[in-house]
Amino acid sequence: MTRTTAIMAAPALLAGVLLVQWLPQLPPSWCLGLLLLMAGGLAWRYPRWRWLAWLLAGIAWAAWRGGLAMEARLPRALEGRDLAVIGTIAELPLAQPDASRFTLQVERATLDGQPVALRGRVTVAWYEDAPPLQPCSRWRLSLRLKRPRGLLDPGGADSERSALERGIVATGYVRDDPDNAPLAGARWCVDGVRDAVARGIAARVRDRHDAALLQAFTVGDTRGLRQRDWAVARANGVSHLIAISGFHVGVAAVFGVGLAWLVYALWPRLGLRLPRPQAQAAAALLVAALYSALAGFGLPTVRTLLMIAVVTLARCSRRGASGAHSLALALIAILLADPLAVLAAGFWLSFVGVAFLMLCLQSRGRGLRAFLHELSAGQLLMTVALLPLTLWFFGQASLVGALSNLVAVPLVSFVIVPCALSGMLLLGLCPPLAAPVLWLAARIAHAQWWLLEQMAGWPGAQWYLPAVQAHALLLAVLGALWLFLPRGVPLRWLGLLLFLPLLWPPNPSPPEGAFKVWVLDVGQGQSVLLRTRSHLLVYDAGARYPSGFDLGEAVVLPSIHALGLDRVDMLMVSHGDNDHAGGAEAVAKAFPRASRYAGEPSRLQVPMQQCVAGQAWQWDGVRFRVLNPVPGAGDRDNDSSCVLLVEGGGGRLLLTGDISAAVEPQVAAALGPGPPTVLLVPHHGSGTSSGAAFIAAVQPRLALVSAGWRNRFGHPRAQVLARYADAQVPVFDTARQGAMALDFSADAPPRREPGWRQRQARYWRE
Template sequence: MKRLTATTAALALLAGVLLVQWLPQLPPRWCLVLPLPVIAVLAWRCPRWRWLAWLLCGVVWAAWRGGLAMEARLPPALEGRDLAVVGTIADLPLAHPDASRFTLQVEQARVDGEPVALRGRVTVTWYQDAPALPPCSRWRLLLRLKRPRGLLDPGGADSERSALERGIVATGYVRDDPDNAPLGGTHWCVDGVRDAVARGIAARVPERRDAALLQAFAVGDTRGLQPHDWAVARANGVSHLIAISGFHVGVAAVFGVWLALLAYALWPRLGLWLPRPQAQAAAALLVAGAYSALAGFGLPTVRTLLMIAVVALARCSRRAGSGPQSLALAMIAILLADPLAVLAAGFWLSFVGVAFLMLCLQSRGRGLRAFLHELSAGQLVMTVSLLPLTLWFFGQASLVGALSNLVAVPVVSFVIVPSTLVGMLLLGLCPPLAGPVLWLAAWIVHAQWWLLEYLATWPGANWYLPAVQPHALALALFGALWLFLPRGVPLRWLGLLLFLPLLWPPTSRPPEGAFQAWVLDVGQGLSVLLRTRGHALVYDAGARYPSGFDLGEAVVLPSIHALGIARLDMLMISHGDNDHAGGAGAVAGAFPRAQRYAGEPSRMRVPMQQCESGQTWQWDGVHFRVLGPPHGEGDRKNDSSCVLLVEGRGGRLLLAGDISTATEPRVAAALGPGPRPVLLVPHHGSKTSSGAAFIAAVQPPLAVVSAGWRNRFGHPKPEVLARYADAGVPVFNTADQGAIPLDFPADAPPRREAGWRQRRPRYWRE
């Protein structure tokens, strides 16, 4: 009977692991014991069904590990309490002007002097006057922690999934305490070496950005890169090259082979103790392993390292192994070591990309011509085959990526990375010689980045599509495989047709007289996206922090793209507070032709016109009316908020900004006759707003609060929620629901659809 191949076993194991990741809840621990006898019988007595044993093994293993990871999270009873923690700084701390952010490996934790069961990695922010935080140093800190919880919006990143995959059990910040102090005895670790190498590069390369790029290529240290640098990388599709990629590890392995060849050329008698092929394999694995450690053992590097290990072991045991077999064994090793790796985009981009290269590229011999053909054909295969996954994970792709990678991949992999490796080696052996080598690498980086910045301005460099559906993803991947089948297979061009559901997805727009609204989840802030049949408006854009994190860029723009909105007609910022206006610059920069209005234009970083009572316009049968502020009252802080009433044929929506009880009577009086409006609760539910008289005058059928989870202001206040409850008004909170969609049909009353947190339940979400 035919033996089960490594590829079949790997795919079956992967399928089992994936099944668990779609579950809204993990099964009880005792249920995972039940399939074990079945797995044993299938594995030993039923060779034909061994694939099923691997699949069940994947289900049991992934559910077990997922359960352990969820149980390791901070107990809910400890949220919001002060914990005295002793731990070691892991990874490379990131310092900003306003705060430092780092990962702490917790060794012990106490509450009120009593030990608590908390082990694992926590992400910590140290605000104001944070001291130097060397990697690998041990600290005693007083922390305020909470369980990992992220923002959930259309097209947005799932930080709770990322926390589970990275082993983050809590997030929080350092509390002011005199006992916060280093414990001394900083021990050696890989992250300390990475930091030392990064500092050595910075000391020898005067240009800041060139040094930052070399640090990223050398040790995966991306701390020095600015948002503009990442934007250029995304526009060119070269983000995989900035932090150390798997291909770089392969180059390091070749470097190891060359070192072995040099050693045998200098000392031929080494062949008497160890055959040269085995020595070359061992040297390749050793150098690749050391370089992967310097890269922080990211998933692409681990995948390549495992493949090199398989080939090296086969060479040392004098057994031949094929490329697909090596890839399958590497996948099995990663899934058995960490089944949660499938939650990372890098897992799929790595394995799918390499698998397509193996399946679709045919060797054309040796020589420069064959190498150039494989390089150009490989970039085409990678660009087309990874396009569906790139759109699935990131919501955007680069149409110039194939050209950019055709230039960047050989330059980075065969020139910059080897030069940087030599420079790193010289830093330890002969520091004076490291300077010229690193200067040469920096000059090449500078020239290449100039070219990439130019290509980033080309049309199609940033290409956005609506959120990809699973069936469109599957069809496009199959279409890519069909398209690159070997020559001689008829009708290969039909594979392009399978890309149509991905590239031209069906879009639903409100009919005439109807509109839709999404109260986005931007934490303790506000952003609302409104859409009629042919127009779109953004009301407020969330916050922007001194660290550079911009909710306009991270949440508002991805939501616009994911919902298939190609043009923004108006940006209205209620007033100048950061939690409403901070992200306006990113939105205005992405849509420069949109009209701009604000309640406090003088406080805005981008030019805006004053919104005033009486302004009206109509889009697609939907009426818009500004109810405040009155003329000449654009300097009253919260009470200068632009108050916007949106009136469709079937319902109304009142966006009240941050107005207080002093302004609410005037707004209620200006509503006029009409259906009871859905209300965006003023000022996030603060105690200075939502007076009982205002609620009684508006009589909303439902109300929505935009607030952050466990925010420090306590919004919405319990007394405010009590006033809405007394009036019989249901209140929905983005902190609980995620982004909240509201539908205002032309022929039916308004309705609230399921929030993003409830719409796509997963076991790792709170």
């Protein structure tokens, strides 16, 4: 493909693929066939419109592949059924305190002895005495599965999109079954080599944390890293190094070139049979491919490998290939191989970053001074250019990232990784030399990480902004391009103005006497954010699990930041159950100045004051009153929940925790008359709550349920929903709506806004 054709086709194909990802539903097959016919006709008859042909082809190709991926998901009729599955463990299994988690490539699945339509990759948790699991091993397992479904919240990760991009067709867990057993026929695979390298490093590096860093840097094995390590990496903007960046692959290619040069220096007569430039290009591609395989073929490594392949092909065919041409061909290759790659943040960070470097970074010649200039200027360019995308995908950025990468990138790529891989090679060639080389790599990694930990505490290391709007993203990317245009272009500083919609987005506060509420989607748990004009209250914070996954950190805090809220004035935890209180510690740590109240403070990990009926205060014209527990009631478990009534000018909200029918009469009596009420249904819709008398006394205009999808308790119970239906009260739940927002005006009834699952409708959403 010629340079002009590739540079024209690549953005058109990308635009077509990207358009599909915004669709709430995929078009029918006949429509895709029509688009392909139109594309073929335009390409044949109207050469000037070939860009449109590529655009239409991109739409048809992406929609067809997306449809295949959705059809491959577990049939709904099989959700919650026990399936007998035979498969091979892919990737690297992770052993955690509560379970072993792994990805299984399904070969065959049966239900009651009959084959079922299930092929692809499933993510599985094995609880209760899971045996040691090795990559590439084959197993026969009894699995209970469901279709990929995740939480949907402001600023939260979209696990359903991630599942589609990764080819995950189901999630579930291993059932206790005597037939669960390993099978013969385990095959060699790249992940087995990665695991062997990781175990070799662990066996020869004494410090476990240093070994974990080397494993992450060399083969992308992040199983030994702690949550603290990821926080440090995010604060310094070096997560790409942990995940194996494309720069690593480029260094491997340079190593291949040097290796070929050494061979020709030792045996110069080889040049008579094979020219050295072609041999060096082939060696670069071979070494880069081997290292990409060792790193698990992540998207940044594949992108770099494709670019190296383009250059190698051009060199071997004695043709030139510019950087833009190579980048365009790599983009076309990835989109044709996997159009769903555009759903991954790494795709955009990789290609946009390389494109900016090609367009904006001017060469200053050769030599050490030129190299240092390009290295420092490149890090500054990447930090600013990728800032909009980083905020779009992750909701946070690091203002110290340019300096951190200036130190970390050359040190990891040119020193730590080569030393670690050399040490592993020496294990087979000269074992006595392996230990000192690995020791050196570990000490350098240790020193570097100590420096990054210090920098993670600098001001601006973790910088949050409200959720980025699409128009602000586009303007900021254009602003970065304008800002870094070559010298001589006038008024480059005006590019900064295009960052203003990104850096200062509109974020209006509720007026006096009004408030806004978000019932977050935390699965089988509860968390509510309530904002007045100048105050924020967090009521419950979701669960924290033995694996270390903390919904306070993963959902509540990102939601606060995405909504443009920078301070918490009060944290109230209804009672001590994990699904309400587990995430409270993360919230309290992030906002240490917030007041803290709880129904069962003795059960929480952080100091809290006891909430008691009769406590009351006022914020910005909005009145708050605690209705439960009554003084001297003692420890009553769920019935010790803090019940909070919030009343504005046009409506009121009743937050009930997990109270049961035993205390509902007392709460209803303390409620009293008032404006229209929105009720957070007690105990997630349990059968022990929401008595008919309570519903009649409260007379809610709306009822909201916070519950997990297909949760094991069956919440909300059918009989409870029937009681609300009899009272003509509409019920909405987070399992079907995602996070829900309500607007309590100062002079109008409460208004419910569309849930996050509806306002961000995409074809991959359940």
